[in-house]
Amino acid sequence: AQTVTQSQPEMSVQEAETVTLSCTYDTSESNYYLFWYKQPPSRQMILVIRQEAYKQQNATENRFSVNFQKAAKSFSLKISDSQLGDTAMYFCAFDGGGSNYKLTFGKGTLLTVNP
Amino acid sequence: SAVISQKPSRDICQRGTSLTIQCQVDSQVTMMFWYRQQPGQSLTLIATANQGSEATYESGFVIDKFPISRPNLTFSTLTVSNLSPEDSSIYLCSVGVGYNYGYTFGSGTRLTVV
Numbered sequence: 001a002q003t004v005t006q007s008q009p010e011m012s013v014q015e016a017e018t019v020t021l022s023c024t025y026d027t028s029e030s031n032y033y034l035f036w037y038k039q040p041p042s043r044q045m046i047l048v049i050r051q052e053a054y055k056q057q058n059a060t061e062n063r064f065s066v067n068f069q070k071a072a073k074s075f076s077l078k079i080s081d082s083q084l085g086d087t088a089m090y091f092c093a094f095d096g097g098g099s100n101y102k103l104t105f106g107k108g109t110l111l112t113v114n115p
Numbered sequence: 116s117a118v119i120s121q122k123p124s125r126d127i128c129q130r131g132t133s134l135t136i137q138c139q140v141d142s143q144v145t146m147m148f149w150y151r152q153q154p155g156q157s158l159t160l161i162a163t164a165n166q167g168s169e170a171t172y173e174s175g176f177v178i179d180k181f182p183i184s185r186p187n188l189t190f191s192t193l194t195v196s197n198l199s200p201e202d203s204s205i206y207l208c209s210v211g212v213g214y215n216y217g218y219t220f221g222s223g224t225r226l227t228v229v
Binding site: 035042043044045047050091101102103104105106107108 | 146148156157158159160163205207209211216217218219220222223225
């Protein structure tokens with residue numbers, strides 16, 4: 001079974017600064033998908049960024065980028081130029097694809113952006 | 116991506132009763148997923164619902180407690196039966212966006228059992 005570990009229960013950052021959230025996972029799959037989701041107090045789950053394991057290039061979406069290290073099974077999220085609206089719970093998630101087409105979530109990291 | 120309408124957004128129920136949660140999707144989808152998010156916790160998959168077949172439940176979740184219906188490709192319901200305070204959680208439905216392009220979630224149902 002796949003497991004996803006987020007070792008930082010809480011983090012804080014000053015507005016306009018950069019912060020990195022950590023995620024590691026364990027799997028025996030060779031092709032899979034990784035995601036970061038954001039859950040603000042509204043509780044709506046919002047997809048932040050997606051990475052396909054067979055792609056070596058790290059995914060980037062505007063101020064959000066990932067550092068995907070397949071051998072180390074590491075998938076960190078970097079948020080640049082942090083904004084107050086980035087304050088939320090961030091979940092790392094794994095999708096094994098194929099017959100394992102479902103999401104396994106980490107415990108989450110609560111990010112607070114301070115003015 | 117698909118848009119999901121989930122109802123109710125919140126409810127307070129008496130122990131021993133049941134609550135049925137509905138999710139309506141604006142496009143046809145093969146699989147729908149139901150999650151539970153206990154207070155301050157992460158999301159845990161309850162079951163996967165395919166149209167025309169029985170739902171597939173994850174370890175620790177049983178059909179008698181969480182019956183699911185999937186009458187067509189745009190709609191599903193989750194019932195939480197014989198409620199106890201331990202069932203107080205947020206329940207979310209989700210659908211895939213294409214093949215592994217991510218998942219879209221409903222806005223969640225906050226259930227409080229008293």
